[in-house]
Amino acid sequence: MSLEQTEKAFLDYLKEQNAYREAITLIQWDLRTKVPKKGVEQRSEVVGYLSQKLHQMQVSDKIKEFIDELKGKSTNEIIEKSILECEETYEKNRKIPETEFKEYVMLQSKGEAVWQEARDKADFAMFQPYLEKLVEYNKKFASYWGYKENIYDALLHNYEPGVTVKTLDEVFPKVRSSLSELLQKIETSSIRPNTELLHTHFPKKGQKDLSIEILNRMGYDWDAGRLDDTIHPFEITVNLNDVRITTRYDEQDFRMAVFGIIHEAGHALYEQNIDKKLEGTPLASGTSMGIHESQSLFWENFLGRNKIFWESHYDLFKKYAPSHFENVSLTDFYQAVNEVKPSFIRIEADELTYPLHIMVRYELEKALINGEIEVRDLPQLWNEKMEEYLGIKPQSDREGVLQDIHWAGGDFGYFPSYALGYMYAAQFEHKMLETVNIDQVIRSGDFSPIRQWMTNNIHQYGKMKKPLDILNDVTGEGLNPDYLIRYLTTKYQDIYQF
Amino acid sequence: MSLEQTEKAFLDYLKEQNAYREAITLIQWDLRTKVPKKGVEQRSEVVGYLSQKLHQMQVSDKIKEFIDELKGKSTNEIIEKSILECEETYEKNRKIPETEFKEYVMLQSKGEAVWQEARDKADFAMFQPYLEKLVEYNKKFASYWGYKENIYDALLHNYEPGVTVKTLDEVFPKVRSSLSELLQKIETSSIRPNTELLHTHFPKKGQKDLSIEILNRMGYDWDAGRLDDTIHPFEITVNLNDVRITTRYDEQDFRMAVFGIIHEAGHALYEQNIDKKLEGTPLASGTSMGIHESQSLFWENFLGRNKIFWESHYDLFKKYAPSHFENVSLTDFYQAVNEVKPSFIRIEADELTYPLHIMVRYELEKALINGEIEVRDLPQLWNEKMEEYLGIKPQSDREGVLQDIHWAGGDFGYFPSYALGYMYAAQFEHKMLETVNIDQVIRSGDFSPIRQWMTNNIHQYGKMKKPLDILNDVTGEGLNPDYLIRYLTTKYQDIYQF
Numbered sequence: 001m002s003l004e005q006t007e008k009a010f011l012d013y014l015k016e017q018n019a020y021r022e023a024i025t026l027i028q029w030d031l032r033t034k035v036p037k038k039g040v041e042q043r044s045e046v047v048g049y050l051s052q053k054l055h056q057m058q059v060s061d062k063i064k065e066f067i068d069e070l071k072g073k074s075t076n077e078i079i080e081k082s083i084l085e086c087e088e089t090y091e092k093n094r095k096i097p098e099t100e101f102k103e104y105v106m107l108q109s110k111g112e113a114v115w116q117e118a119r120d121k122a123d124f125a126m127f128q129p130y131l132e133k134l135v136e137y138n139k140k141f142a143s144y145w146g147y148k149e150n151i152y153d154a155l156l157h158n159y160e161p162g163v164t165v166k167t168l169d170e171v172f173p174k175v176r177s178s179l180s181e182l183l184q185k186i187e188t189s190s191i192r193p194n195t196e197l198l199h200t201h202f203p204k205k206g207q208k209d210l211s212i213e214i215l216n217r218m219g220y221d222w223d224a225g226r227l228d229d230t231i232h233p234f235e236i237t238v239n240l241n242d243v244r245i246t247t248r249y250d251e252q253d254f255r256m257a258v259f260g261i262i263h264e265a266g267h268a269l270y271e272q273n274i275d276k277k278l279e280g281t282p283l284a285s286g287t288s289m290g291i292h293e294s295q296s297l298f299w300e301n302f303l304g305r306n307k308i309f310w311e312s313h314y315d316l317f318k319k320y321a322p323s324h325f326e327n328v329s330l331t332d333f334y335q336a337v338n339e340v341k342p343s344f345i346r347i348e349a350d351e352l353t354y355p356l357h358i359m360v361r362y363e364l365e366k367a368l369i370n371g372e373i374e375v376r377d378l379p380q381l382w383n384e385k386m387e388e389y390l391g392i393k394p395q396s397d398r399e400g401v402l403q404d405i406h407w408a409g410g411d412f413g414y415f416p417s418y419a420l421g422y423m424y425a426a427q428f429e430h431k432m433l434e435t436v437n438i439d440q441v442i443r444s445g446d447f448s449p450i451r452q453w454m455t456n457n458i459h460q461y462g463k464m465k466k467p468l469d470i471l472n473d474v475t476g477e478g479l480n481p482d483y484l485i486r487y488l489t490t491k492y493q494d495i496y497q498f
Numbered sequence: 499m500s501l502e503q504t505e506k507a508f509l510d511y512l513k514e515q516n517a518y519r520e521a522i523t524l525i526q527w528d529l530r531t532k533v534p535k536k537g538v539e540q541r542s543e544v545v546g547y548l549s550q551k552l553h554q555m556q557v558s559d560k561i562k563e564f565i566d567e568l569k570g571k572s573t574n575e576i577i578e579k580s581i582l583e584c585e586e587t588y589e590k591n592r593k594i595p596e597t598e599f600k601e602y603v604m605l606q607s608k609g610e611a612v613w614q615e616a617r618d619k620a621d622f623a624m625f626q627p628y629l630e631k632l633v634e635y636n637k638k639f640a641s642y643w644g645y646k647e648n649i650y651d652a653l654l655h656n657y658e659p660g661v662t663v664k665t666l667d668e669v670f671p672k673v674r675s676s677l678s679e680l681l682q683k684i685e686t687s688s689i690r691p692n693t694e695l696l697h698t699h700f701p702k703k704g705q706k707d708l709s710i711e712i713l714n715r716m717g718y719d720w721d722a723g724r725l726d727d728t729i730h731p732f733e734i735t736v737n738l739n740d741v742r743i744t745t746r747y748d749e750q751d752f753r754m755a756v757f758g759i760i761h762e763a764g765h766a767l768y769e770q771n772i773d774k775k776l777e778g779t780p781l782a783s784g785t786s787m788g789i790h791e792s793q794s795l796f797w798e799n800f801l802g803r804n805k806i807f808w809e810s811h812y813d814l815f816k817k818y819a820p821s822h823f824e825n826v827s828l829t830d831f832y833q834a835v836n837e838v839k840p841s842f843i844r845i846e847a848d849e850l851t852y853p854l855h856i857m858v859r860y861e862l863e864k865a866l867i868n869g870e871i872e873v874r875d876l877p878q879l880w881n882e883k884m885e886e887y888l889g890i891k892p893q894s895d896r897e898g899v900l901q902d903i904h905w906a907g908g909d910f911g912y913f914p915s916y917a918l919g920y921m922y923a924a925q926f927e928h929k930m931l932e933t934v935n936i937d938q939v940i941r942s943g944d945f946s947p948i949r950q951w952m953t954n955n956i957h958q959y960g961k962m963k964k965p966l967d968i969l970n971d972v973t974g975e976g977l978n979p980d981y982l983i984r985y986l987t988t989k990y991q992d993i994y995q996f
Contacts, residue, residue, distance in 0.1 A: 019547040022540070023521040026528060038722040039740025040776060042520070049517040224536040242537025279540060 003070075007079050010066045014082060015280045020054040029236050033228045058086070059093045071163050078281060081464055085282040092158075095144040104137050108410045114406030122398035124379050131407060132375045135368050136335040138412045142369065154371045155413030159289040160420055162219070162468040163479070165366060168416055171481045172359050175419070176389065177358060178485040182492055183391075186340045186352070189496040193335035200324045204249040208450055210320035211247075211261040214313075218299060219451040220245075220265045233260045235296075236323075240279050243271045249375035251270065254321070259300050259491035268290055269451055273459035288467035289414060293421025294428060295454065301351050301441065302429055302487075303450070307494070310334045312443045320424055338495050342390040352488055353390060358419040360385045361404070365412050424471060426484035428458070432474045501568075505577050508564045512580060513778045518552040520737055527734050531726045531744055536676045556955070557591045576779060577963055582778040590656075593642040602635050606908045613906030620896035622877050629905060630873045633866050636910045640867065643850025650867045652910030657787040658918055660966040661977070663864060666914055668923070668981045672847035672859050674887065676983040677854055680990055681889075684838045684850070687994040691833035698822045702747040702755075708818035709745075709759040712811075715815070716797060717949040718743075718763045719770050731758045733794075738777050739770045752819070753835065757798050764797035765790055767949055771957035786965035787912060792926060793952065799849050800927050800947070800985075801940065805992070810941045836993055840888040842897040850986055851888060856917040858883045859902070863910050922969060924981035926956070929973045 001009065027047050035043060057063065067087045074080045093101070111130045118127035134392045142154035150165040178468060212227070221243075221294050230246035245264035270286050278284040286292040303309055310317075314330050325333070340350050346357040367373040373381060382401040387393045394400035406414050432438060432453050441449045457474045465473065472478060492498075499507065525545055533541060555561065565585045572578045579924045591599070603882060608626045616625035627797040628899075640652035648663040655793050710725070719741075726743035735741050743762035747755045768784050775784040784790040803806055812828050823831070844855040862879060865871040871879060885891045892898035904912055930951050955972045963971065971978060990996075 015543070018548060022544045023525060023548060026525060027521060030524060030528070030940055034724065036720065036722050036724055036740055037738055038719070039771045042739060045513070046517045046520045049514060050521060221536070224534050226532060239537055239540040241532055241540060285809040303622065 003073060006066070006069050007074060007076065010070060010079065010083075011280070013062065013066065014086075014220060014282065017054060017282075018280045018284075020050050020057070024050050024054065025236060026126055026239050029238065029244055032232070032234065033230050044076045049487060055093070058089050077464070078278065078283065081283055082281045085463060092145060093124055100137070100140070103142075107133055107137065108408075111408045111410065112405060115402070115405060119402040122396040122399045122402065123132050123347065124402060127402065127408070128375055128483065131378075134407065134410050135375055136216065138410060139369055139371070150366075150370065152366045152413065155369060156416065157413070160413050160415050161288065161466055163290070163416070163420060165370050171423070171479060172362065172419070175423075175481045175485065176359055177354055178481075179352060179488070180389075182352060182488060183340065183342070185498040186492060186496045188478055189498055191335065191496045193339040193495075194332060195336045195339050197328050197332060198254050198255065198336050200322060201251055202254040203324055204251060206322070207249055207251075207254050207257045208322040210254075210317060211258050213316060213320075214258070214262060214304075215265050216343055217445055217447050218262070218265055218269060218303075219448050220268060225259065225268055233264055233265040235271070237271045240271065240274055240284055243268045257385070258286040259304050262304040263296045263300040266296035269293045269299070269454065270459050273451075274462040275460045275464075278462045278464070283463040285463055285468060287461065287465060288465045289417035290420035290424060291458065291467045291470060293418055294424035295421075295458070296451070297422050298425040298428065298454075302425060303447065305338055305351060306442065307334055308439045308442045310337075313444065335495055338491075340492065340496075342392045344386070344392065344394050345403055355419045355422060355484075356389045358415050360389055361415040362419075365407070365415065369412060420479070423479060423481050424467075426487045427471065427475045427477075427480060428454075429487065430483045431457075501571060504564070504567050505572060505574065508568060508577065508581075511560065511564065512584075512780065515552060515555050515780075516778045516782075516828055518548050518555070522552065523734060523736050526601070527742060528632070529737065530730070530732065531728050543640045553591070556587050561588055567586065572883065575962070576776065576781065578591045580779045583961060587780070590643060594639055598635070598638070602639075602908065605631055605635065605679060606906075609906045609908065610903060613900070613903060617896055617900040620894040620900065622895045622900060625900065625906070626873055629876075632905065632908050633873055635865055636908060637869070648864075648868070650864045650911065653867060654914065655911075657912050657915050659786065659964055661788070661914070661918060665977060666860065669977060670860065670917070671977045673917070673921075673940055673983065674857055675851055677850060677980075677986070678887075680850060680987060681838065683996040684994045687996055689994045691837040691993075692830060693834045693837050695826050695830060696753065696834050698820060699749055700752040700820055702749060703754050704818040704820070705747055705749075705755045706875070708752075708815060711757050711814060711818075712756070712760060712802075713763050714759070715943055715945050716763055716767060716801075717946050718766060722770050723766055725759065733762040733769070735783065738769065738772055738774055741766045759800050761794045761798040762803040764794035767797070767952065768957050771816070771821055771949075771953040772960040773958045773962075776960045776962070781961040785959065785963060785968060787963045788918035788922060789794045789916035789956065789965045789968060791916055792922035793919075793956070795920050796923040796926065796952075800923060801945070802847060803836055804940060805832055806937045806940045808835075810943065815995050820852055833993055836989075838994075840890045842884070842890065842892050844902055850990060853920060853982075854887045856913050858887055859913040860917075863905070863913065867910060905951050921977060921979050921982045922965075924985045925969065925973045925975075925978060926952070927985065928981045931954075 019312070024047060027043060031040065031043060031047075041087075062084055067083055067090065070079060070088065072080075072085050095102075107130065111127075111134055114130050118124065133198050138155060141149065141150045145154040145157070147154040153164045156163055156165070156168075167346075176487075208227075215227075224241040225243045225245065227245045228244065229248065231248060233245075233247045235243065236247045244346075245261065245268050247257045247260045247264065250292050267286070270292060274284055274286075277340055310330060310333065314333065338351070340352045342353050342356075343349055346354070346361075349357050360382065363385060364373070364378065368375065368378075379397050382397075383393050386400070406412075428437070432450070436449050436453055438450065441447060458470055461470065468478065520784070522545060525541060525548075529538065529541060529545075565588065567583055568577060568581050569585065570578075572581070594602075605628065609625075609632055610629050611623050616622065622660075636653060637649065640649045643652040643655070643656075645652040646662075651662045654661055654663070654666075700938060706725075713725075722739040723741045723743065726742065726744045727746065729746060730747045733741065733743045743759065743766050745755045745758045745762065753794055765784075768790060772782055772784075772890060784793075808831065812831065816823055836849070838850045840851050840854075841847055844859075847855050858880065862871070862876065866873065877895050877899050880895075881891050884898065904910075927936070930948070930968075934947050934951055936948065939945060956968055959968065966976065
């Protein structure tokens with residue numbers, strides 16, 4: 001075959017893989033939003049079968065031949081980068097013995113089920129043997145995959161390629177000490193936001209209509225997406241023209257749905273604005289968990305919890321909100337939605353203490369993977385770290401070590417992405433300010449200049465650029481926590497008047 | 499391999515096929531209910547690819563080996579009947595040369611697109627060349643498949659195995675003459691139902707809540723199904739525990755949604771109550787189009803348009819309907835929802851004239867496939883037949899020959915199923931009356947004895963029994979139009995007082 005013919009055959013093979021991926025993704029969306037409960041069991045078999053077929057293609061001799069024949073030879077950048085993605089997936093999977101891979105897949109699914117029950121019962125002992133095995137497998141896999149300095153780097157690589165323990169160990173302590181300092185000032189401030197005023201009955205319909213109007217202003221494309229109800233909110237990309245988001249409505253606390261939708265729409269804008277010519281290749285996706293989170297956090301926090309935003313959108317809010325809010329002053333409202341208060345549950349944490357939750361997890365999983373601590377000691381270590389970092393101690397493992405699903409599904413190395421995304425977001429904001437008058441854009445009610453900046457600098461590339469390359473290309477520097485620290489300091493000085 | 503091992507391998511192979519089928523089905527449901535419009539194009543590629551994979555398995559050498567090794571040898575009835583189903587699909591598809599099959603698939607999809615435009619423009623000439631090719635292919639396929647007496651029998655077999663031109667040519671004229679006689683009496687009756695009273699604004703929510711309450715009484719299992727909005731209502735079986743229905747709401751005519759939902763739920767009850775041990779085999783489905791339609795029509799007409807039903811449920815109706823209906827007498831209402839009036843559009847036809855629409859189509863497609871008429875003459879022949887059978891002549895092909903999608907998709911031999919289903923339903927009703935006091939059941943508001951009778955006699959078997967075997971086993975006789983004629987005569991004598 002000529003190079004051209006091989007390239008064509010390779011792209012066709014990618015399209016086949018993509019057909020499975022798209023079918024699986026739609027099934028997963030359905031499983032989490034629409035499926036009637038009795039239909040789940042049979043459906044899970046279907047997902048299992050299709051996932052296996054996709055996996056077989058990703059590690060097939062055929063894909064290996066394409067890699068060997070095309071790597072470094074194609075003049076087409078999409079093909080060249082797709083080959084590198086395929087190679088990484090191939091190598092990553094082929095390095096794991098097939099029997100271990102199968103056992104691990106079963107362990108993950110069993111682990112999540114057991115975790116669910118263990119969490120409900122706040123019974124860590126029940127989950128412990130599974131977590132021990134999951135940690136063992138991850139240590140083994142990390143050693144198969146290889147690393148230069150720290151075994152945990154091999155896991156980090158799966159979510160944030162280029163970021164290492166060395167980087168995190170430089171950056172995180174710096175963030176932590178600044179946040180602790182801020183937290184101390186906030187705790188001694190005389191300002192005490194009244195969050196009670198937020199817990200008024202706000203019907204679902206109003207919350208939804210308000211959110212839709214904000215999404216319109218953000219530029220979410222409804223012809224290439226939709227919004228549904230779910231228990232655990234998420235964004236899911238069926239294809240680049242079908243990027244769906246979901247949310248849950250709490251009629252006693254609108255923040256969950258409204259900020260949640262803005263957050264998921266931040267992810268969705270990323271995916272909707274990836275260059276369509278990447279469709280059908282493994283490049284048609286956000287480049288990393290961290291960069292993805294930079295997008296969702298930017299919209300949720302830098303825009304959605306921004307003072308200018310509420311100054312210019314409080315009337316919009318009142319249009320959809322119950323009459324109760326008529327008597328709430330903008331200042332009281334703004335303070336309430338930005339209250340800082342150490343709490344146990346990560347996903348309910350405020351903007352300031354959130355990174356501290358991540359650091360607790362990072363320290364623990366790094367130590368676990370490095371064999372410095374044992375799984376059985378986790379609950380105690382968790383509680384100690386929470387007390388050390390946030391000044392509060394969980395009363396049960398349900399609000400402690402058992403709260404997140406990640407480890408139960410074998411996701412080690414994932415958590416740091418959340419904090420990285422936050423730092424990236426602050427770095428992007430700083431850069432954006434050079435050319436975009438963000439305050440003015442927010443006031444205008446048409447946020448498209450912000451979206452456009454993100455698309456030009458980040459979205460369009462999909463996986464054509466690695467996360468740290470994007471960061472460097474956009475900001476001219478590497479990971480730098482100073483922007484986040486400065487952003488938080490300025491914001492909370494204003495709110496808490498210190 | 500031992501027989502047992504081969505059987506196990508065969509069942510696994512069926513499960514693989516089923517995984518594709520289930521994924522494709524869910525994608526189709528999504529395409530017709532949820533997908534954002536820009537996502538359709540890429541999704542169609544995915545359906546195409548997965549359908550091709552499924553087709554390859556159905557005609558593979560591997561399935562042929564299973565057929566050869568297992569046919570007539572298994573003591574397991576499910577395996578034996580699955581083998582026969584697989585053999586039929588295998589033979590049917592292998593008899594068509596691969597190039598012709600591919601051309602035909604493309605022609606179908608092109609045909610539907612052109613038909614859509616031709617119908618909108620009422621331009622038959624535009625559609626004619628496609629229809630000519632579709633007819634040619636169907637004639638060719640029918641000759642590949644073979645038949646005993648009439649070439650059209652080979653097509654009928656795809657939808658209603660066991661039913662032939664000979665049967666239809668005996669039965670349909672009998673039905674037609676009775677219906678014509680009834681129609682004449684109705685047209686000279688002094689009773690003139692006032693349907694204007696139905697065209698009052700009835701908000702979607704009320705229509706939906708009313709329909710849901712009726713479905714609850716029918717025994718539709720919401721844990722194994724759901725109801726969504728769509729343009730063209732349908733029932734779709736993702737798996738036996740996930741049987742979904744859809745509808746469209748017309749706020750100026752509640753009949754479309756309410757009777758439509760009952761109709762689709764009739765299909766759904768069939769599928770929900772197929773024996774779960776057939777799941778994952780080709781037997782896990784209604785046995786034929788005709789038997790399926792007997793179920794939807796039974797619930798829609800024999801129950802939903804029944805006098806006792808409205809006598810005992812008019813209060814329920816009023817609970818959800820707008821206050822306007824408070825002043826409408828039960829008699830006026832009942833007459834209005836049962837008005838007989840020849841009209842052009844099949845899917846809007848009343849219970850009495852509906853079979854005449856089917857006969858027009860049957861006569862024409864039988865003649866087309868037998869080469870007795872030409873495609874170009876269809877519009878004129880259609881209009882002549884409509885005038886002959888229904889006494890009205892379409893003013894445009896849009897409300898004439900172009901109204902249905904079936905031929906555009908290559909579905910020849912399908913239409914008779916609708917009339918057959920109607921006759922089956924009347925035969926089932928007659929038999930059911932021997933053991934179920936239908937009137938009393940309807941009055942009780944709990945229709946489960948009817949559903950249970952259908953499940954015991956029909957639903958549970960899936961494709962384990964052929965349609966005419968079911969009919970014979972249940973009623974002790976073959977197709978007999980007398981029951982339908984008697985049912986319609988009694989019903990309309992009462993309404994139109996002749």
